[in-house]
Amino acid sequence: MTDHTTATHTLPKTISVQDLTTFCDDYLSASAFKDYAPNGLQVDGGRPVQRIVTGVTACEALIDAAIAADADTIMVHHGYFWKGEPAPITGMKGQRIRKLMQHGISMIGYHLPLDAHPVVGNNAKLADALNMTITGALYPNESHPVGNIATCTPQSADNLIAQITQALGRAPLHISGNNNKQIERVGICTGGAQDMIEQAATMGCDAFISGEISERTTHIARELGIDYFACGHHATERGGIQALGEVIAEQFGLPVMFIDIDNPA
Missing domain, CATH: 3.40.1390.30 (NIF3 (NGG1p interacting factor 3)-like)
Incomplete structure (x- = not known):
């Protein structure tokens, strides 16, 4: 059959x-x-x-x-x-x-x-990885903000360095600018956004996190009194x-x- x-x-x-x-x-x-x-x-x-x-x-x-x-x-x-x-x-x-x-x-x-995406965006995912909560935009008039402001549990720069190292698998380059004050309000914009540090300082941030650093960024951080963490363009994105x-x-x-x-x- x-x-x-x-x-x-x-x-x-x-x-x-x-x-x-x-x-x-x-x-x-x-x-x-x-x-x-x-x-x-x-x-x-x-x-x-x-x-x-x-x-x-x-x-x-x-x-x-x-x-x-x-x-x-x-x-x-x-x-x-x-x-x-x-x-x-x-x-x-x-x-x-x-x-x-x-x-x-x-x-x-x-x-x-x-x-910029509020859920799957690079800034949002980096904030999640660092146990931070995004609360607003670095540039408040933007309808789809590319840079953000986040809050975290008050902590030292050393503690934030440890968190970044664990989350991204690499230690950030840290420029100290806020005289070792506790970090609670943080500007975030991944990649090559180091020049947003001035806006982060204007918005009252204790620190700014991005990917890259330029020669000028060191002086800006020190003179404006804001910590800067350069975490790697690739790593942050x-x-x-x-x-x-x-x-x-x-x-x-x-x-x-x-x-x-x-x-x-």
């Missing part, structure tokens, strides 16, 4: 890259920001979305890792096509985009919208893209994997 039973196979879940981008655009209120690079879909790989890799920066190492993971979509905080960069797709830029296109991988990037990936995985039931390409800066 011939067995005519037909095996059934569950097809993997897929969505279009346009639907994924539309969801993220809406979730992050991307259109509300005047940014330094385009937010949303930057490279269309031409395939449905089944497996997503997230990372901080769309460097070649992340692309190689995504290829190895058989991903069809990369989502990052630092994408491509920044204002002021040369337009030709040549050299390093050409190599990156060529790999994406050759392997049918789409690339989606969100910059300021991912810094891992949280947002990971959190966005978790939202996408829950929303669409797709596998999303964060890949951390180490960067000491």
Whole structure:
């Protein structure tokens, strides 16, 4: 007797890259920001979305890792096509985009919208990691503030250094400016926002946390009486893209994997 039973196979879940981008655009209120690079879909790989890799920066190492993971979509905080960069797709830029296109991988990037989001934003996730509560904006007139003010249990600079080191896996560079007063009100803006320290001082913050430091930042902190913690551009901006990936995985039931390409800066 011939067995005519037909095996059934569950097809993997897929969505279009346009639907994924539309969801993220809406979730992050991307259109509300005047940014330094385009937010949303930057490279269309031409395939449905089944497996997503997230990372901080769309460097070649992340692309190689995504290829190895058989991903069809990369989502990052630092994408491509920044204002002021040369337009030709040549050299390093050409190599990156060529790999994406050759392997049918789409690339989606969100910059300021991912810094500012009140739930999955880089500032929000850093505040969570440091047991701080965001209470307002560094620039109060902004409808979607990129920098925030947070409060914490009054603590010494040494205690905050220990918390940052544990949360980010690296010790911050600390500039003492407030004469060893307790830290309770803290300005936060991840990445390369060191020049917001003056606004943090104006807003009565005891300390300011960002990613990078410039030569001038040391003098500003000392002269304005505010502590500064430079915690690493990359290190302070891992949280947002990971959190966005978790939202996408829950929303669409797709596998999303964060890949951390180490960067000491």
